[in-house]
Amino acid sequence: MLVEEIMKKEVITLLPNNTIKEALELLNHHHIRHIPIVNEDHNVVGIISDRDIRDAAPSTLEEKQNQDILNHNINSIMTSPVITVHPLDFIEEIASVFYEHEIACVPVTKDQQLIGIVTEKDLLYTLIQLTGIHEQSSQIEIKVPNRAGILPNITKIIGERKTNISSVFIYPDQQDRSQKIIVLRIQTMNPMPLIDELKEQGYDVLWPNIPGLRQ
Amino acid sequence: MAEHTGVKTMSCQSAFIYTEKFQQYKFRDDHPFNQIRVKLTYDLLKHAGTLTDQQVMTPRIATDDEIQLVHHHKYVEAVKQASQRNMSESEIIEYGIGTEDTPIFDYMHEAAATLVGGTLTAVDAVINGPYDHAVNFGGGLHHAFVRKASGFCIYNDAAIAIKYIRQHTNYKVLYIDTDAHHGDGVQWAFYDDPNVCTLSIHETGRYLFPGTGNTNERGRLGGYGYSFNIPIDAFTEDESFLEVYQNALSTIAEYFNPDIIVTQNGADAHAHDPLTHLCNTMNIFEEIPQLAHQIAHTYCDGRWIALGGGGYDLWRVVPRAWAQIWNIASHFEPLSGALPQDWIDTWSEKSPVTLPTTWRDESGIYNEIPRKNEITEKNRISLEKSLKLIKNQQKYT
Incomplete structure (x- = not known):
C-alpha cells in the first residue's frame, strides 16, 4: 500500500512569519498535533508540533505568565529541516521512519511541493484495516512448518468452501523458529467444518490461541 | 438500584409465540442453525406442564414495509429473487447470501419473514395487548445488516421489532443481548439513537465472529453513551459471567430507565456449544432471565419481549435454556429436578447425543480451567471499562 493511498490531502499549513499564537489556535480548532510550515512556493521549510508550542509557552505554574512569547514568529521554534516522504513510498517505510526518528507525523512532498x-x-488506522477486523469474520490460527507451498494449500481448502478471506498474516512462532503461525480472518460464523478439515489434513489449528489454555 | 418489590406476588400474563412454520427457516440438514430447537423447547414445556394452549399465540407474517423499517428494499428484493433462484451467484453474493453461512433455500423470504412476524406478534401482545411478557424463540437474529445477510441471519427481527416499538410508542427501549456472539446488527442499527440502549455481553471477538463488540464502541452523535459492550474471555465460567451480567444490567437499567426491554437470549454461551469457547452451565440460563424479569417489573411496568438467537447444541442445551426463560416469564421461577421423562422418551432416539435428565447440569461437564483467576480479572476490567461513562457521571452528580 502506498503513501498516496492513505495520506490526507487537505493540509493545514502556516507561513514562517505567522505567530505561535496563530499556530496554537489552529491546533486547538482542528484537533491536530502538527502543522507543516511552507514558503510562498509551497515548499516545506519546517514543522511544528503541539509539543514545540508547549515547550515555548509560559508555564501554567508561573503566576505572571509572559503572554508576549506567543507573539513570536513560528520560525523561531519550528523544526527544520523536515523529514518528508514521497507519495510512492510504501506505508511500511513510514512506519520505520516513525519508529527510527521517534516522530508521529510526516509531510508528503512531490517536486518539492x-x-x-x-x-x-x-x-494505525490503516494497520487495523489490514487485520480485516472491520469485516464480520472469525479468526483462526494455524501453526505450520516454515517452508514453501503451505499457504496455497490452506487457502485452497478455504476457497473450496466458498468462504471469503478478510486478511492473512504470517508471523514466526516465538517458541520454535522452524514453525510459522498463519493468522486468517475468514468471513464465516461457523469455522468448525473448516477447522475439522484442516486438522484431518494434519494441520495444527490454534483456535483460540491462549498459552496454557488449549482444550 | 430501585427496590423491586412484589415481583413474586404479581401475576404476569405471558404469551408464547409459536408455529410449526418456524421449521421452514432451514439452510441445510448439516447446518448448525436449526429451528428444531424451538420445537424441542415447546415440547419440553408442554410435557413439563408449564405451557398451556391458551398461552400459545400463532404469529402473523411480517409485511415488506415492516421488514423495510430496517432493511433496504433492494436487499428484500434480492432475498425474494434468490429464494426463486432468479439471481446469479455474483449478483447475490454482495448481499451475503449464497455463502456457506447463509446458503439459499426455497421460500427463504417467507421463512425469514415468518420469524420477523413472530417477533412483531410478541411486540403487539405487549404494547397493544394485555400481556406483560411475550417470548419468540424463533427470533433473535441479531447479525443481519441493512443490506446484508450475515451469521445465519437473513432479516434482523430484533432490530425491526425495536423500530416498530419506536414507531408505535414513545417507549425507551433497552436491548439486552447475552448471545455468545456480539449483537452487531442491532447495535449498528441504533448506534446514533439515544432512545435505544444496547447492551451486548459476548465472547471476545479476537477469535469469534463477528470480531466487533469492544468496550470502546459506545455509540455516536446523540447515541453516544447508549451502546454498551462487554467482551468476555474464552473459557469464562458461570461465576464471572454472572458477575459481569448482573453488574452491567443493574447499572445500565438504572442509568437508562427503560420503558420496555427486549432480550436476545442466544444459548450458545454454554460449555457444550460447538461454535464458541465459553464454559458456562445451565446456571446462567436460569439467572439471566430472572434478572431481566425483575428489571422489566422495576422499570417497565413488566414490558418484556424475550427472543431466541444462537445456540448450536440443539438437544442438550437450548431446549432447557429457553424453557427456563418461559418458566420465569410465566411462573416467576425456573424449574428444578428431573426433566419430564415423556420428553426424554419422545426425543432420545432422534438425538445424536444422550439427552440430559435434569434441568441443571451435572458438575464436571468441562475440564478445570487453568487460568480462571486471570480470566475473572480480565472480565472485571472489561466490565469497568464499559461502565466507566456511567460511573463517572454518578461521581459528579
Whole structure:
C-alpha cells in the first residue's frame, strides 16, 4: 500500500512569519498535533508540533505568565529541516521512519511541493484495516512448518468452501523458529467444518490461541 | 438500584409465540442453525406442564414495509429473487447470501419473514395487548445488516421489532443481548439513537465472529453513551459471567430507565456449544432471565419481549435454556429436578447425543480451567471499562 493511498490531502499549513499564537489556535480548532510550515512556493521549510508550542509557552505554574512569547514568529521554534516522504513510498517505510526518528507525523512532498500529510493515527488506522477486523469474520490460527507451498494449500481448502478471506498474516512462532503461525480472518460464523478439515489434513489449528489454555 | 418489590406476588400474563412454520427457516440438514430447537423447547414445556394452549399465540407474517423499517428494499428484493433462484451467484453474493453461512433455500423470504412476524406478534401482545411478557424463540437474529445477510441471519427481527416499538410508542427501549456472539446488527442499527440502549455481553471477538463488540464502541452523535459492550474471555465460567451480567444490567437499567426491554437470549454461551469457547452451565440460563424479569417489573411496568438467537447444541442445551426463560416469564421461577421423562422418551432416539435428565447440569461437564483467576480479572476490567461513562457521571452528580 502506498503513501498516496492513505495520506490526507487537505493540509493545514502556516507561513514562517505567522505567530505561535496563530499556530496554537489552529491546533486547538482542528484537533491536530502538527502543522507543516511552507514558503510562498509551497515548499516545506519546517514543522511544528503541539509539543514545540508547549515547550515555548509560559508555564501554567508561573503566576505572571509572559503572554508576549506567543507573539513570536513560528520560525523561531519550528523544526527544520523536515523529514518528508514521497507519495510512492510504501506505508511500511513510514512506519520505520516513525519508529527510527521517534516522530508521529510526516509531510508528503512531490517536486518539492507539499501535497499531503500522514500521521501515526492514519497509519494505525490503516494497520487495523489490514487485520480485516472491520469485516464480520472469525479468526483462526494455524501453526505450520516454515517452508514453501503451505499457504496455497490452506487457502485452497478455504476457497473450496466458498468462504471469503478478510486478511492473512504470517508471523514466526516465538517458541520454535522452524514453525510459522498463519493468522486468517475468514468471513464465516461457523469455522468448525473448516477447522475439522484442516486438522484431518494434519494441520495444527490454534483456535483460540491462549498459552496454557488449549482444550 | 430501585427496590423491586412484589415481583413474586404479581401475576404476569405471558404469551408464547409459536408455529410449526418456524421449521421452514432451514439452510441445510448439516447446518448448525436449526429451528428444531424451538420445537424441542415447546415440547419440553408442554410435557413439563408449564405451557398451556391458551398461552400459545400463532404469529402473523411480517409485511415488506415492516421488514423495510430496517432493511433496504433492494436487499428484500434480492432475498425474494434468490429464494426463486432468479439471481446469479455474483449478483447475490454482495448481499451475503449464497455463502456457506447463509446458503439459499426455497421460500427463504417467507421463512425469514415468518420469524420477523413472530417477533412483531410478541411486540403487539405487549404494547397493544394485555400481556406483560411475550417470548419468540424463533427470533433473535441479531447479525443481519441493512443490506446484508450475515451469521445465519437473513432479516434482523430484533432490530425491526425495536423500530416498530419506536414507531408505535414513545417507549425507551433497552436491548439486552447475552448471545455468545456480539449483537452487531442491532447495535449498528441504533448506534446514533439515544432512545435505544444496547447492551451486548459476548465472547471476545479476537477469535469469534463477528470480531466487533469492544468496550470502546459506545455509540455516536446523540447515541453516544447508549451502546454498551462487554467482551468476555474464552473459557469464562458461570461465576464471572454472572458477575459481569448482573453488574452491567443493574447499572445500565438504572442509568437508562427503560420503558420496555427486549432480550436476545442466544444459548450458545454454554460449555457444550460447538461454535464458541465459553464454559458456562445451565446456571446462567436460569439467572439471566430472572434478572431481566425483575428489571422489566422495576422499570417497565413488566414490558418484556424475550427472543431466541444462537445456540448450536440443539438437544442438550437450548431446549432447557429457553424453557427456563418461559418458566420465569410465566411462573416467576425456573424449574428444578428431573426433566419430564415423556420428553426424554419422545426425543432420545432422534438425538445424536444422550439427552440430559435434569434441568441443571451435572458438575464436571468441562475440564478445570487453568487460568480462571486471570480470566475473572480480565472480565472485571472489561466490565469497568464499559461502565466507566456511567460511573463517572454518578461521581459528579
